[in-house]
Amino acid sequence: MFEARVLRRHIVELAYRGRSAHLGCALSLVEICAALYGGVMRYDRDNPSAPDRDLLVLSKGHGVMALYACFRELGWITDDDVRGYLHNGTRLRGLSESDVPGCEVSSGSLGHGLPVAVGMAYGIARLHSDRRVWCIVGDGEMNEGSMWEAMLFAAHHRLEKLTVIVDANGFQAMGRTDEVLSTEPLVAKFEAFGFATVECDGHDLPALTAALAPQDDHRLAPRAVIARTVKGQGLSFAAADNRWHYIRLDEAARAAALEELR
Secondary structure (H helix, E strand, C coil), X not given: CCCHHHHHHHHHXXXXXXCCCCHHHHHCCXXXXXXXXXXXXXXXXXXCCCCCCCEXXXXXXXXHHHHHHXXXXXXXXXXXXXXXXXXXXXXXXXXXXXXCCCCCCXXXXXXXXXXXXXXXXXXXXXXXXXXXXXXXXXXXXXXXXXXXXHHHHHHHXXXXXEEEEEEECCEEXXXXXXXXXXXXCHHHHHHHCCCEEEEEECCCHHHHHHHHCCCCCCCCCCEEEEEECCCCCXXXXXXXXXXXXXXXXXXXXXXXXXXXXX
């Protein structure tokens, strides 16, 4: 089991060491990643490139520190990787990069990861494999037309091994999603596009685990989980404050964050 508090401490340390932005959007992903790596997703702890593993595509690649936090707990990255985050010559960057074991795709340009995940799921269906594809997207990212085209393709080909997880934290880079360009109602829209869709509290780990667990409902349809989250969750000074899409942690903020997460 992955402990959310511990994962958030790793994220804080990464953000501080790398002088990195995107703290808020990594913190909203913690329970989603904890549920996937905590038992929902099939993978080999000793080999992140195992050929029979499930595939996780982080389409909102700027939230990659949440993945790195899980990788640290799994031993796929080290304390030296954390201390050297975003320094010259180190292997971890501020977006998901496919040369890092555990990161299946290079992502960051929003609207690109889901089409890649759909392609993966289509290939898996053609091979009659039992592997699954999980794709984490942002609610702001749903503004991109390529997302909806990919969803149409997934539903048309009944890609039942695909699950799209929307980190619906209510914000995007320039403001609230309901002010910039709302994509709600997400549940109704995913259902209209042919997805078997559920909605849950994205910080309730048991509820998330139940929502993400493969369903034997014989629907032959892709699945979607709309996870309602809080950007900056876990830190009182960052929660639901979109400035933390950009603000870097200084020493005082790091100390305050680590005190809250003790």
